[in-house]
Structure formats: structure tokens, C-alpha cells
Amino acid sequence: NSVLKGYYSLAADGSALLSVDYLNACGKRVFITEVADDIREECNQGDLVKASILTFNDNVLTCKAEEILVKADEVGSDISMIIAKEDAPLHFSKKALSQAENMPKEVSDSEKEGRFDFREDCVVTIDGDDAHDFDDAVSIRRLGSGYQITVHIADVTEYVKRGSALDEDAITRGTSIYVADRVVPMLPFELSNGICSLNPNVDRLTLSCIMDMDAQGYVIHSEVKRGLIRSHARLTYNQVNRFLEGEEQGLEKEVKDTLLLLAEASACIRRRRDLQGAMKLDSTELKFHLDEENIPTEVIKMTQGRSEKMIEDFMILANCTIAKMLRERGIPVLYRVHEFPPLEKLETFRSYLKKVRLIKSFPKNENITGARLNDFLASIENESVRQTVSEQMLRAMSKAYYSPEDIGHFGLAEKEYCHFTSPIRRYPDDIIHRLVKDYLIDEKKIDLEEVYLYLEKMGTLLSSEEVRADHIQRECDDLEAAKYM
Numbered sequence: 001n002s003v004l005k006g007y008y009s010l011a012a013d014g015s016a017l018l019s020v021d022y023l024n025a026c027g028k029r030v031f032i033t034e035v036a037d038d039i040r041e042e043c044n045q046g047d048l049v050k051a052s053i054l055t056f057n058d059n060v061l062t063c064k065a066e067e068i069l070v071k072a073d074e075v076g077s078d079i080s081m082i083i084a085k086e087d088a089p090l091h092f093s094k095k096a097l098s099q100a101e102n103m104p105k106e107v108s109d110s111e112k113e114g115r116f117d118f119r120e121d122c123v124v125t126i127d128g129d130d131a132h133d134f135d136d137a138v139s140i141r142r143l144g145s146g147y148q149i150t151v152h153i154a155d156v157t158e159y160v161k162r163g164s165a166l167d168e169d170a171i172t173r174g175t176s177i178y179v180a181d182r183v184v185p186m187l188p189f190e191l192s193n194g195i196c197s198l199n200p201n202v203d204r205l206t207l208s209c210i211m212d213m214d215a216q217g218y219v220i221h222s223e224v225k226r227g228l229i230r231s232h233a234r235l236t237y238n239q240v241n242r243f244l245e246g247e248e249q250g251l252e253k254e255v256k257d258t259l260l261l262l263a264e265a266s267a268c269i270r271r272r273r274d275l276q277g278a279m280k281l282d283s284t285e286l287k288f289h290l291d292e293e294n295i296p297t298e299v300i301k302m303t304q305g306r307s308e309k310m311i312e313d314f315m316i317l318a319n320c321t322i323a324k325m326l327r328e329r330g331i332p333v334l335y336r337v338h339e340f341p342p343l344e345k346l347e348t349f350r351s352y353l354k355k356v357r358l359i360k361s362f363p364k365n366e367n368i369t370g371a372r373l374n375d376f377l378a379s380i381e382n383e384s385v386r387q388t389v390s391e392q393m394l395r396a397m398s399k400a401y402y403s404p405e406d407i408g409h410f411g412l413a414e415k416e417y418c419h420f421t422s423p424i425r426r427y428p429d430d431i432i433h434r435l436v437k438d439y440l441i442d443e444k445k446i447d448l449e450e451v452y453l454y455l456e457k458m459g460t461l462l463s464s465e466e467v468r469a470d471h472i473q474r475e476c477d478d479l480e481a482a483k484y485m
Contacts, residue, residue, distance in 0.1 A: 019085070027059055034064035046072030048081050076181050076294045082475050083184060086468050089172055092188055095165035100188035103159060103195050107203040111158070112228050118208060119230040122254045123152060125198055126235045126311050133185075134198040135424040137206070137231055138314055140261045146214040147265040151318035152229050154196045155205040156423040157433045160187065171458075174465025176425035179476040180288040180296070185425070192424050200234040207433055209318045209420070213265065217272030222321045224436055235259075240307035266310040269317055276413040277371030281397075282390040288480045296484040315421040316412060322432060323416035327406065331439045332452045334431050334459055336419050338400040338409040341368070349396035358389065370413045399467070402428050402459035404452050428462050431455070 020030045032051060035043050043049065048070040051063040069090065070080040084090055092100070118139065125134040135154040140147055160166045170186050177184040185192045198204050208227035211219045233255050243249045243256070244263055251259075289298040304312075319336070326333045346365060353359040361379055363372045373393065380386040397411065402419075409417040420436075423429040435451075438444045 023061065028061055029059060030061045030063060032065050033062040036064065036066045039065065039068050042068060042071075044072065048072075048084055078479060079179055079181055079294075079476050082479065083177065083179070083472055086472050088177060088184060088468060088472060089169070090184065092169050093165055096169040097188060099164060099166050100190040103190045105195065107195075107205060107228070111205060112203070114226065115205065115228040116208065116225040117228050118150070118152065118206075119203070119228060121150070121229075122232050122258045123229045124233045124235055124255060124258060125200070125231050126237060126240055126307055129236045129238060132197070133192040133424045134231075134234070135196070136311075136315060136421050137198045137229060138262060138311070140258060140265060142261065143212055146212065146220075147261065148210065148212050149265055149314060149317070150208050150210045151314055151421065152198065152206040152208045152227055153318075153421050153433075154198055154424055155207050155226065155433070156187070156191070156196050157430050157437065158205050159191060159195060160430065162434065166191070170427050170430065171461070174427050174462045175469050177469045177472055179473055180480045181290050181294050186427060187424060196424055198229065198231050200231045203228060203230055207436060209321055211317060211321055213268070213317075215268055217268040217270075219317065219321050222325060224322065224325065224440060226437070226441065237305060237307045241305040244306050262310060262314075263306070266313045269313040270309070273313070273316075273413070277369050277374065278413045279370040279411045280374050280377065281394045282387055283394055284391065286477060286481070288477075288484065296480045299481070299484055316414075319420050320414050320417050322420040322436065323418040325440060326418075326435060327416055329440060330448075331435055331446065332404050332448060332455055333406065333416070333418055333435070334402050334404060334428055334455045335406050336400055336409065336417050336428070337403050337405065337407045338411045339398040339407060340410055341396050341398055345396040349392060352392050353389075356385065356389070370410065401463040404455040404459060428458075431458060
């Protein structure tokens with residue numbers, strides 16, 4: 001009759017999942033009186049289990065333990081319990097794993113048919129040192145006084161078919177979750193690190209957004225194609241940052257030329273974004289290095305270098321371009337929207353500014369724009385104070401979410417913006433990919449009302465799953481910070 005810990009959240013089917021802690025707080029007493037035969041020998045005190053309620057009389061519940069979610073004695077169990085308590089799946093369904101195991105290891109000749117061949121172009125991926133899944137790559141060439149930039153995105157929906165077990169599992173997850181000791185991926189390893197990942201020197205299927213851009217950073221013509229690429233180099237942010245600072249990195253000439261041209265084009269985009277009033281908020285991201293026992297041994301403050309900003313510029317450019325292309329064709333879009341800061345949060349921020357004696361230079365509500373907020377931050381001479389104010393300002397912003405209503409993106413100062421560039425780790429991007437393939441490329445007949453209602457439903461679901469992922473990441477960071485201290 002020992003009480004085992006459970007969890008409290010709302011299941012996808014609407015049923016309540018109640019934790020022992022929650023029930024105890026409500027004055028209930030919970031007892032595990034039965035354990036399923038297949039876990040009886042494994043189940044121990046402190047394990048996190050899924051249980052069904054057998055009886056509920058006089059504030060006493062008896063339950064049957066049916067599934068072990070996390071073993072208390074396994075390495076990393078504390079983080080696993082945080083993930084499970086938020087009702088985020090730790091494991092894929094058997095059907096999804098079976099489909100993943102049967103995925104091809106390489107692109108077949110039949111899959112290459114009808115695709116635009118980019119394999120001779122110098123296509124590169126630029127990611128973090130420890131990245132394993134590569135869902136975006138870039139190539140560039142000079143076009144008069146401007147540039148032709150192509151952002152190549154893994155064609156995930158070619159393998160994850162609508163309504164399949166893999167698709168259902170991806171919807172349930174909504175996003176990959178990155179915590180201190182692991183990634184809880186949206187897609188199984190066979191896809192996220194295998195056939196969908198734009199690994200170097202192998203053929204891969206893509207959706208490629210081709211953008212002709214002028215010297216002022218504006219896209220003057222664009223198209224999207226089903227593509228076939230062969231990445232010429234797997235580069236890291238640190239490696240590219242060192243190269244752009246003048247250090248020799250042993251790169252081939254075509255890769256060097258590509259990086260220099262990418263940096264040049266990025267500077268044009270960045271100037272245009274600055275003029276539009278895209279916000280420049282600094283936030284502190286921590287990375288914990290753990291030993292074999294999952295004890296944090298080092299904490300690193302992540303900083304955004306030149307190459308990180310460069311890739312961010314190209315991904316934002318592609319996301320805006322795709323959203324605009326869909327809108328201009330009258331196709332409903334699952335936008336990534338960011339509203340004007342909530343007035344109550346602004347008042348809290350103003351109270352903070354009064355305490356640090358900076359309120360006089362802060363604009364009135366009716367004058368607030370991204371550009372005005374940037375100017376306000378730039379006016380703070382003390383760097384440490386500016387960093388703190390920037391983090392407080394970030395807390396005053398609205399939370400971005402997914403919606404078919406195009407209300408723009410305040411933080412980016414963009415009229416149309418969607419998520420297209422990360423289909424391996426975000427399900428909204430897969431939705432956009434299907435819209436692009438079905439209605440932009442294949443020009444299928446569209447039921448506008450049906451598509452809009454679907455996007456509305458999925459926007460609500462995926463926004464909530466993103467909030468869940470953010471909460472898990474913050475809770476895990478808090479845990480590791482406390483362990484480290």
C-alpha cells in the first residue's frame with residue numbers, strides 16, 4: 001500500500017491525469033493496491049508510474065499501477081520525471097518505431113525524379129558543435145548587385161505521411177524538447193538523424209526556397225521547388241565565426257567563397273531588419289555539461305556570434321517569403337504571430353524602470369515600436385544595466401503563438417511570418433510544408449474553410465505543446481542550476 005508518485009495534466013482525449021501530490025493537497029488519500037503482472041517484479045518505491053483509479057470512497061482512492069514511466073534508480077531519472085509529469089511522451093509508440101525502422105537509409109532513384117537538382121551547387125549546413133539533426137542548408141550566388149539565396153529545408157513530409165503513426169506521434173509531441181542531458185525528439189532517430197537529416201556528402205530531398213534579393217535586403221522574386229541536394233560541408237558556428245574573424249580553418253575554396261558571400265548578404269538583410277525595427281533583445285541561455293552520473297560539472301553562457309546571426313537572418317527571410325507566397329495565392333497560413341506587449345506587463349516593466357531611474361526615456365504606450373525600444377536600450381550606457389533591462393523587457397513581451405489570423409510579428413517587425421525552416425523538430429513547419437506542396441507547387445483544389453478550421457485547431461494545440469516544452473526546459477535548467485550550486 002505504499003504511495004507511488006504520479007502526475008497531473010490533461011490527456012489528449014480530455015481525461016484527467018491526476019498526481020498523488022495534487023490529490024493529497026485536495027485532502028484525498030491514495031493507495032496503490034494492485035500492480036499489473038507485467039511490471040510487478042520491476043516496480044519499486046519512488047518509481048514514477050501510470051495508474052488507473054479502481055475505487056473512490058470517502059476521499060480514499062485505490063489504484064492499480066499499470067505502467068512504469070521512470071525508474072527511480074536510473075541515471076537522469078530526475079529529468080525524466082519532470083518530462084513525464086508534464087505529460088510529454090518519453091517514448092514513441094510501437095507503430096511509429098516500426099515505421100521508422102523501415103525507413104530507407106538513402107534516397108532512391110524514383111524519389112529523385114521530378115526534383116530540381118542542386119547537387120552541383122555549394123550547399124552547406126551551419127549548426128552547433130553538438131548538433132546531430134540538420135534540417136536546413138544554404139547556398140548563394142551573386143546576382144548583379146544583389147544575390148540569389150537558396151534555403152534548402154529537409155523534405156520531412158515526404159517520409160512522414162499525413163495520418164501515419166509517425167505523424168500522430170509528432171502531433172502529440174509538437175516539438176523536440178532540449179534539456180540538460182538529452183533531446184526528446186519529435187521524430188525517431190532513423191528520421192531525425194538519418195534519412196531526413198541533411199548530412200554531408202549524401203543525397204537528400206528538400207523543399208528549397210529560392211530568393212532573388214537586392215542590395216537593400218528585399219526579396220524581389222521568389223519560388224519554391226522540390227529539391228535534391230548533396231551538402232558540400234557540415235560546418236559549425238564556432239568554425240565559421242573563426243573563419244570570418246580571419247583564422248584559417250582548412251576549408252575548400254568554394255566553401256570559403258560561399259561563406260564570404262553569405263556574410264555579405266546577411267549584412268544587407270540585417271541592415272534592412274534594423275531599419276524596420278526588429279527588436280534586439282538579449283536573453284541568457286545556459287548550457288550544462290554533465291558527467292556520467294548526470295551531475296553538472298560546468299555551466300556555459302551561450303552567446304550569439306556572427307555565424308549564428310547570419311543563419312538566423314536567412315531562416316527569417318525564408319519564413320517570411322514562404323508566408324507571403326502562400327498569402328498572395330490566397331492559401332490559409334499557420335502564421336507565427338507576436339502581438340503588441342500586454343498593457344499589464346508594460347505597467348510592471350514601467351514600475352521596474354522607475355526603481356532603476358530609467359523611466360523618463362521610456363516611450364509612452366502609443367509610441368512603442370520595436371525601433372523605439374531598440375533606441376531606448378541603446379541609450380543605456382552601462383552594459384550590465386542594459387543587459388538586465390533587456391531581460392526584463394523580454395519578460396514584458398507577449399508570448400508568440402500559432403494562428404491562421406495574420407496579425408503580424410511585433411518582435412521581428414514583419415507583416416507575414418510562419419515557421420518553415422525546422423520540420424525535423426517543429427510540427428508547425430510540417431504543416432506549412434504540406435500547404436506549400438499541395439497548393440503552391442501541385443496547385444490542388446483547396447477548400448478554404450476546411451483548411452482554415454484545421455489550422456485554427458492545430459495552432460491552439462501546437463501553441464500549448466510549445467508552452468509545455470518551454471516549461472520543461474526551464475524546470476530542468478532550474479534543477480541543474482541547483483545541483484551545480
